[in-house]
Amino acid sequence: MLAPDPEFAIEARNIVKRFDGQAAVDGIDLTIRKGSIFGILGPNGAGKTTTLRMLLGIIDPDEGERFLLGSPDPISKAHQVGYLPEERGLYQSMKAYDAIAFMGALRGLPLAEGRRRGRAMMEEHGLGAAIDKQIRQLSKGMAQTVQLLGTLVHDPDLIILDEPFSGLDALNQGKLERLIRAQADRGVTIIFSTHVIAHAERLCEEIAIIADGKIPFRGKVSDARDRLRPQVHLETRNLDGPWRAAIPLDCQPLGHNWHFTLPESGVEPLLHALVEGGAGIESLSIERPGLHDAFVQIAGEAVARKMEADTNNSEEDAA
Amino acid sequence: MIETIRAAFVIARRDFTAIIFSKSFFFFLLGPLFPLGIGIAAGGLGSQVSRDIDNPVIGVALSPAEADQLLDTRTRLNRSLGSRSLPDLVVLPDLGRDEAAIMAKLNSSKSLSAILSGTLASPVLTGSERDVNKWQGKLSLLAETALSQPARVTIDTRFVGQTGSSSERGQLLTAQGGQAILILLTMILAGMVLSNLVEEKTNKIIEILAAAIPMDSIFLGKLFAMLGMALVGIAVWTTTGLTVILLVGGDLNALPTPAVGWPLFGLLMIFYFSMAYLLLGSLFLGIGAMATTVREVQTLSMPVTMGQLLVFFLAYSSITKLGEPVEWFAVLFPFSSPFAMIARAAQMGNIWQHGLALVWQAIFTAIIIRFSVMLFRRNVMKSGPSAPKKGLLARVTGK
Numbered sequence: 001m002l003a004p005d006p007e008f009a010i011e012a013r014n015i016v017k018r019f020d021g022q023a024a025v026d027g028i029d030l031t032i033r034k035g036s037i038f039g040i041l042g043p044n045g046a047g048k049t050t051t052l053r054m055l056l057g058i059i060d061p062d063e064g065e066r067f068l069l070g071s072p073d074p075i076s077k078a079h080q081v082g083y084l085p086e087e088r089g090l091y092q093s094m095k096a097y098d099a100i101a102f103m104g105a106l107r108g109l110p111l112a113e114g115r116r117r118g119r120a121m122m123e124e125h126g127l128g129a130a131i132d133k134q135i136r137q138l139s140k141g142m143a144q145t146v147q148l149l150g151t152l153v154h155d156p157d158l159i160i161l162d163e164p165f166s167g168l169d170a171l172n173q174g175k176l177e178r179l180i181r182a183q184a185d186r187g188v189t190i191i192f193s194t195h196v197i198a199h200a201e202r203l204c205e206e207i208a209i210i211a212d213g214k215i216p217f218r219g220k221v222s223d224a225r226d227r228l229r230p231q232v233h234l235e236t237r238n239l240d241g242p243w244r245a246a247i248p249l250d251c252q253p254l255g256h257n258w259h260f261t262l263p264e265s266g267v268e269p270l271l272h273a274l275v276e277g278g279a280g281i282e283s284l285s286i287e288r289p290g291l292h293d294a295f296v297q298i299a300g301e302a303v304a305r306k307m308e309a310d311t312n313n314s315e316e317d318a319a
Numbered sequence: 320m321i322e323t324i325r326a327a328f329v330i331a332r333r334d335f336t337a338i339i340f341s342k343s344f345f346f347f348l349l350g351p352l353f354p355l356g357i358g359i360a361a362g363g364l365g366s367q368v369s370r371d372i373d374n375p376v377i378g379v380a381l382s383p384a385e386a387d388q389l390l391d392t393r394t395r396l397n398r399s400l401g402s403r404s405l406p407d408l409v410v411l412p413d414l415g416r417d418e419a420a421i422m423a424k425l426n427s428s429k430s431l432s433a434i435l436s437g438t439l440a441s442p443v444l445t446g447s448e449r450d451v452n453k454w455q456g457k458l459s460l461l462a463e464t465a466l467s468q469p470a471r472v473t474i475d476t477r478f479v480g481q482t483g484s485s486s487e488r489g490q491l492l493t494a495q496g497g498q499a500i501l502i503l504l505t506m507i508l509a510g511m512v513l514s515n516l517v518e519e520k521t522n523k524i525i526e527i528l529a530a531a532i533p534m535d536s537i538f539l540g541k542l543f544a545m546l547g548m549a550l551v552g553i554a555v556w557t558t559t560g561l562t563v564i565l566l567v568g569g570d571l572n573a574l575p576t577p578a579v580g581w582p583l584f585g586l587l588m589i590f591y592f593s594m595a596y597l598l599l600g601s602l603f604l605g606i607g608a609m610a611t612t613v614r615e616v617q618t619l620s621m622p623v624t625m626g627q628l629l630v631f632f633l634a635y636s637s638i639t640k641l642g643e644p645v646e647w648f649a650v651l652f653p654f655s656s657p658f659a660m661i662a663r664a665a666q667m668g669n670i671w672q673h674g675l676a677l678v679w680q681a682i683f684t685a686i687i688i689r690f691s692v693m694l695f696r697r698n699v700m701k702s703g704p705s706a707p708k709k710g711l712l713a714r715v716t717g718k
Binding site: 056059075081087088089093094102103105108111 | 329332333337519524526527533696700
């Protein structure tokens with residue numbers, strides 16, 4: 001067993017988890033730098049939750065090894081970790097501020113301090129009127145916020161959020177994004193799983209795309225995008241001329257509009273050829289591909305379609 | 320280890336306060352009143368019926384003088400033998416040996432079980448075979464005493480604290496009583512642990528707990544919270560019971576003293592109840608943890624209760640067999656050990672054996688918790704699209 005690198009909050013080496021002989025996670029390698037925001041992207045059933053549960057020590061991998069904050073026994077580092085599971089759960093009869101304090105107490109925060117912080121955090125997040133209410137009296141969104149605050153109450157160094165945006169309306173999704181950024185500004189490492197590409201694109205420095213229990217891509221968001229060439233959208237007055245040599249042969253116009261992938265030679269030679277060749281440029285835009293396009297290219301069309309369906313379902317749930 | 324205990328305390332505190340400050344805890348405290356009330360009512364009714372069946376009225380159809388003589392003798396013997404020992408007598412007209420009249424009287428009366436006719440020297444008892452066989456001996460004694468009129472003798476009495484025989488019998492009684500209380504309390508309270516993890520599983524809280532603290536702490540905390548609740552209940556019931564006994568003028572000193580003395584016996588009762596609770600509770604918690612719904616827990620309750628009864632029978636049957644193999648087995652078998660040991664505390668004076676027994680029981684509790692946690696982690700705490708739903712038996716056996 002190699003010693004863990006202190007630079008990383010998470011290190012997983014070839015971890016495998018099988019359920020009844022079938023691999024839910026199939027040989028994943030993952031390193032997550034301390035202080036970064038890291039997104040794990042994949043459709044439902046891809047192995048995101050199982051991976052997170054192994055990293056947290058809720059279940060053990062069948063093969064491979066994992067280190068959480070340098071320890072092969074993740075539970076021993078629980079005081080430094082905050083975790084929001086995908087399936088939210090709170091004791092229904094507990095008062096809201098007490099639920100936050102209880103979650104802190106589980107991770108070593110004295111109960112009295114947890115209660116004090118719980119009250120303050122609820123006030124700060126606009127839930128002051130619900131402090132003394134029982135969880136069963138809160139709306140779903142409020143209960144989710146309470147659980148999220150319980151995840152943060154003990155000032156963890158590492159926060160793991162499993163599908164944190166699911167079930168939240170647009171307003172609360174925005175609040176959560178701000179909260180994640182605020183934590184990251186404090187130097188906290190944040191890992192979250194999601195099937196909504198937009199969240200990962202806005203928040204993450206690095207991502208891992210997971211599909212069928214494997215990670216086909218891990219790296220910077222920009223690196224994922226750079227796997228695809230930029231797209232050119234061109235409108236010309238003329239339909240023919242020497243400038244046509246600069247456009248890919250298989251590209252056919254839609255009226256006077258042309259859509260094609262930017263040639264390897266780059267923007268400047270293309271522009272030069274169009275101007276010198278007398279294309280009569282009406283409009284020209286060069287669009288950098290989004291993470292969604294990169295995801296389709298990396299994970300495949302079927303996986304991307306499943307992700308979109310999951311996103312639609314979760315938006316319906318939130319509505 | 321310290322972290323395991325700290326985390327267990329967090330769980331125990333949450334569970335304990337959630338139970339104690341819930342409205343249902345009040346009903347839990349009232350719980351024993353219902354079987355007690357039903358028991359008293361059923362007992363009263365039963366003894367009334369039994370009195371009516373066992374103490375029938377015998378008609379005395381003798382000459383008036385002999386009938387009076389018989390009634391006087393009955394009154395005299397009642398003082399010595401107790402009022403329930405002899406049948407009630409009612410005087411009828413002298414029917415001589417007129418069998419037809421006797422039969423007519425027996426058939427027409429609903430209260431008469433039999434009729435004594437003839438003379439005291441040569442009485443005839445007419446009635447059903449069962450009643451005649453049952454009462455002829457006592458009626459003969461009445462007639463003989465009435466005829467012979469023996470001199471009255473008063474015995475001068477002197478009392479001593481205890482004899483060897485009475486002490487042994489008293490301690491046996493204490494052993495039976497102590498064990499019965501322990502069995503009853505364990506039976507009422509330990510089964511409650513079965514459903515203890517269902518809330519966490521249905522509310523998905525188990526995921527938060529499992530990511531934050533060792534699973535052993537969850538089991539240990541839950542077990543100790545329920546033990547705490549049980550001890551609060553027992554304290555309330557004991558205090559109430561003692562208060563009622565003292566209020567109605569009961570004498571607690573009249574109870575036979577156990578071999579280890581009352582203070583230590585009381586302490587051992589608490590210890591052995593706690594160990595019995597932890598042993599059975601940890602097993603039930605482990606079994607209950609495999610269940611995913613309340614319905615599955617209810618299904619489990621029956622075999623679990625039957626298992627408890629078998630253990631209790633084993634312990635109960637060993638009370639009078641101190642030192643015999645069956646008693647040693649009951650002492651060593653972890654689940655019956657607390658019950659067998661409390662019977663020992665009532666009948667044997669040496670104390671060291673209790674220390675050993677408590678350590679043995681504690682070790683076994685730890686083993687069961689470890690085993691339960693292992694089963695729980697392996698068979699319940701897993702997710703994933705390919706994990707199909709398993710039956711309860713498959714989850715318990717891990718197959």
